[in-house]
Amino acid sequence: MPPVDVQALLEQHAEFHRVDWPYDDVDAIVIGLATASSKPSVYVRATDNLLRERFTMAHELGHIVLPWHLPAANCSVDEDEFETHDPTIEQQADLFASTLLVPDRWLAGLMNRHADDMTRILQELNSSEVSTAAALQALRRYLLPGWVFEAYGGRSIVATNGTRLPAEQPTSSSLAALASASGDALLNGRTVRWYKFSETVTLPVKAFDDQRTDHEILIAAIASSGAAEDDQAKIAASANGKVGGTLREAAGRPASETYEAMMHKLADWDYASMLGIDDFRLWLAQKATAIEIGQTKRRR
Known part of the structure; x- marks a missing residue:
């Protein structure tokens, strides 16, 4: 500890x-x-x-x-x-x-206790007795896509891997315009402002009588998108590759947290229109649920 x-x-x-x-x-x-x-x-x-x-x-x-x-x-x-x-x-x-x-296991405990209340998490990071910069680096290392932190009077912008930032140089106003939630906290006496870019969404649940495998759900989603048959395997491979890194980092996380992060990360994917298809969202939810129970090991 x-x-x-x-x-x-x-x-x-x-x-x-x-x-x-x-x-x-x-x-x-x-x-x-x-x-x-x-x-x-x-x-x-x-x-x-x-x-x-x-x-x-x-x-x-x-x-x-x-x-x-x-x-x-x-x-x-x-x-x-x-x-x-x-x-x-x-x-x-x-x-x-x-x-x-700032050990991962300790950070996991903070996330489990406080969920998306990043103000409380930042406040608790004071007890780790590390600099503001080091604490934010730990959060960048541990958190999934969709989080941004602003510190040192705006001189430092720290975003988690896979987070979509504004095309221009980020500012407080441009970050706030994209955030679904934001707040601030004192960390070692410095004000740190946080922004959550991923949207809070409801996790789709597979129907009890739906016997399809995850792969079959993905293929059905791609087929319903109108993609040419020759392109379907390429889209499936792209989808698996795009979410693979997030899934490896998310082992043991709540499925809803992983699902929100993947939805955020895929918004700039070449096939982002797939996010509007029910079966594709169900496939993402199935992948998120699988890693919550440890079916995918986290890579370090």
């Missing part, structure tokens, strides 16, 4: 030093990763931002425990966007830090 004692975890794997140095573009240095005979050493720049330092420590721990990382690393953690020198290695360490400090 948060807050995670990240310094204690780091000290299990490394010699930890909190030090002063004049280089603002380097938050931490880890050396000795390739030395098997002794612990590596981690030097973290002392600041007046302890929340940021906690993320930096978790980031460096990621470099240590992920076995393919470099023998040494100089790291800079951007407070707004986590810009890094190496887009692969550094992003992996960021993801490790985010998952360690």
Whole structure:
């Protein structure tokens, strides 16, 4: 349960030093990763931002425990966007830090307790003792398509994967115009505004006497759309591919939440007109219900 004692975890794997140095573009240095005979050493720049330092420590721990990382690393953690020198290695360490400090299981508990009340969820994230940017990165990692967060006076816009943003540079007014719901909360004393883009919809339910398989329901939906017979297999493959990523991320989630996310994601699909067909919506609902009970494993 948060807050995670990240310094204690780091000290299990490394010699930890909190030090002063004049280089603002380097938050931490880890050396000795390739030395098997002794612990590596981690030097973290002392600041007046302890929340940021906690993320930096978790980031460096990621470099240590992920076995393919470099023998040494100089790291800079951007407070707004986590810009890094190496887009692969550094992003992996960021993801490790985010998952360690704000665990998926804990986030799942918040979602189960508060559903779509994102104001309450953001308020509870204060207890994880991570920076505002790190908390929003955790939400982006965990939530399904359809959520957008605005922080740092509008300088940072964080959208969950698969969310359809305005074509132009997003602003508070353009985000509000597209949202089905919105609100705000204080996170570490900063105002964070949230927007829900996915619509709250009723989950279709399969009739008791409907014996069709999910594939048969999909094919029936495509046939009723008027698509040429030669195109039906291509549309079916496209539909499965489009929802596949969302389904992998949604294992164990409430079916209604997954269904709403897929409806939002498919609105800009090449075959978005399929969303108006009852059987297609039923197919989506069947897929969402299947992963709620664990028939599709979540990929990490």
